[in-house]
Amino acid sequence: MICAQGVAAPLVLSSLLLQLAGGSCPSGCLCASDILSCGSQGLEQLPAEMPASTATLDFSHNRLVRLEEGDFSGLPRLDTLRLAHNRLTRLSPGSFRNSSGLRHLDLSSNELHVVEQHYFQELLGLEELLLFNNRITRVESKALSGLSNLRRAYLSHNRLTDFPFFSIQEHSHPFLSTLDLSSNRMPKLPLEDIAALPASVQSGLFLHNNTLICECSMYSMFRHWEQRGYGSVKDYREEHTCLVYGERRASVRFFQHTRFFENCTLRVQSLLGEPAASLLAYEGDSVFLDCQTSLRGPQLTYLWVSPHQEYVAPPGNNVTLRMFPNGTLEIQAAKTEDSGVYLCMAVDRQQMRNETREVNVTVAVHRSEAEPFNTGFTTLLGCVVSLVLVLMYLYLTPCRCWCRKQPPAATPSPANECSAQSSILTPTPPATTEGPGRKASNNKHVVFLEPIKEVQNGRLRAALASDNPKLQHLRGDTDSITSVFSDTPIVP
Template sequence: MSNAAARSGFLQGLVAAAASPLWWSAVVLLVCLQLPQLSPVQATVCLSQGPLQAGGCLCASDILSCTAVGLERVPGEMPVSAVTLDLSHNRIEQLEGGSFEGLYRLETLRLAHNKLTTIQPWAFRNTSGTLLRHLDLSSNQLRVLEQHYFLDLPGLEELLLFNNRIVHVESRALEGLGSLRKAYLSHNRLTDFPFFSIQEHSHPHLSMLDLSSNRLPKLPLEDISNLPTSVKRGLYLHNNSLVCECSMYGLFRYWEERNFTSVTDFRQEHTCLVYGKQKGTVRFFKHSRYFEKCNLTAVSGLLTEQESSVSVKAGKPLLLHCMTTLTGQHVTFLWVSPNQEYVAPPGNNGSLKMYTNGSLEIVAAGADDSGIYWCMALDEKQQRNESREVNVTVVLHHDSEPHESFNTGFTTLLGCVVSLVLVLMYLYLTPCRCPHCHKASPHAAAALSQGNEAGAGSAQSSILTPTPPATTEGPGRKVSTNKHVVFLEPIKEQQNGRLRVGQGHLGPGLLVGPEQHSKFHNQMQQRAGETDSIMSVFSDTPIMLP
């Protein structure tokens, strides 16, 4: 029976058994018979008795896996529908030109754990190109990354090259990878790396560059400072052969202060080599005493990024950095001041200084220096230019405001201290009291009476003794050292501490009769006795009692 007759009979039987419970078995059988017609190429490669099937390759949907099957070269027949191709753990030594021709849907290519030593030009030609996003070449025997290796992969996002024998990376090896996000080159033998080739316009999406566990002896500080911020945050440099020096230490200290994960996640693995009498490896984040004498001001100044808006006090200097990704000998810089003045090295009439690295210094900021400064960088060789702007604000001092708030606080503190000292002197440093005090003469008492009469107005309010009183509280008693404030009733006339009682009148202009005089005389004698005791306590001058 022919195949056509068999299929016709099968279809007639399927229609007759559609109502039976076993109708789904027929559907499955029909699909299996039609598989070779749905994908002829895939059926030829995956279901034939070719090298792939004989070597144990697995073909499932859009995945082709030929791992650990002893392949010495890339297979010539592969399904064009493959999206993921895994050729890892084989014996492939080189990638020839056009090795992956026809794989227009390929997105992931794994060639890890082979014996690759060479990648010939155009090895990835006619592949998916922009679709290939993941390329794994780790654990091979590559020694040099040449500039033609990845020219055909503009859409590559992840490149794995760790655990090779790479000793050199050519300056243009990563040039064609404009979509690159992560590059892993750890565990190699690199002694240098072209940091200057990683620029913002050439690798705008790069956020991780792993160069750890290599043999880098020294870091080009200037090239690293010009890297985009996203690259510096993900630049891993631990476990290298770095020599302990101040610039290296300042770089990692600056990144630690900014909380870069490349430093904080591997803090203990950051080491450097010390040469001299004591040779060895130092974990410089743990043993920072080796860098106590380092002047990190210049290093931090080079690594500091220029903010888009800065302020400066009048009369103070200000340094502006021209932050650009263009580097090299062919790059020239130019500044434009707010008054549309072009500034080039070495500067203008003295108020602005410009350096060859593109930095501009305002010598003494004034009111006219406020505004927007434009920096332009031009690469004559590559015919590229970049510009940055910085808004400068000059803060002026006002006469109504103190220049430094610390002066007012210091003056207040000084006044409090002086006041406290005077109070202590007043309480404890009293004048020496003479044990033998001479009584005042009648003439002195008379003079005192006149003085008391002259100062009667002041005695009516309050009396605060500034010094210990010189009077005695009674015969044979010591001098009183108490200080008092006393409020006295109005006193019209007094003499030597006593009220003067006139006959026939009570003070000026107030006359009394004979009957009131006797009664008032007794009252005044009693009040005079009280006045004597009061005045003997609160008076600051000697008082002669009869």
């Protein structure tokens, strides 16, 4: 019978398998193996019955408004659930009951406002959570605390003003490597809570495109991440902005416009979890180096060794290095020659123990942010000076030949009139050729020559062949009457 049906045989077989598995394929949906796809069907509620064997369930691009208790309780094998692009505003308690095996949950592009603590408490195996592009303004403190297997969480493009970083520490979320909080509305960051995060979380913590207020502590944290090569900073340098004095219209890209943080003190400390092994500072900064050690007790003594092999103990050398009793070393008004490796030694004389730590300090010359403006200003100034020189040449030169009294000529000749060969740099009228054998004036300064129509040395000049008043090449024969670069006429 199945063979006679031909093409319909696979559908019949699939239907039989679904019945054996304990469910039927909802109308308008596509069922294949353990996949149930009901996307773009205009559904306002979930189907009453779904195949119990479903592992991947897709209800994206529908009109779902709410998830009710036990909606997925009949799907014990559910691994991936896609509910993106719906109208979900809230999840009822128990919505994911009997779905502890769910690993991938996509709730992006919905209308959720608050992530309540009961939303995901049954999802102990959840690894990936997508909540971006909602209207979330708050994540409750315990909303993610039970997700011990969580690896990636995406909450970008929401309206968050804060986030409970203290709820995702290393002991509670050992596998978390990506937390995307970009494009939200957070004005400040709880730096101590972020410092408690393991380095694997810090390197995958995306905070760009927030409304952060420019602060030295915030700036130091991101600078530290940049030095460590964290992808969350390296890949989005231009998107990291902050608001100067909290003004929205005064947003600056602080990785490029560093002049707003010239007076900030850069510290090497446990602010960011692990002690920094290297530090970048700029000339003029006051740089603090903390002597990180596991030794404890009031009996500890500290000693620093500078890159120039100078031993520094409290209170310091009172010139460039100052040392505090707790072991912190201050480089006052850092200079480029202060760069190098600084060695800290902590000594416990009672227990006969000591620890050392190295910090590599690089002091760079501060790059001025005004350089592009100075270059443009110099160009503009050059144009203005050139214009003034041209105006001086046009209007401040002495009287031209037509306003000076000409000496009487023995014989009226066109050569006594103003010629097109007049110099443009001298008030002295150009010399003319008055006749064969007559020398031109020695005061002639030629910048360019235009063709003239007159007889010279008894011959027509080569310029007569063209009426175009352009610069003519002076021939090196007997027709040349003067040198372009000489005041002395050349007469054959």
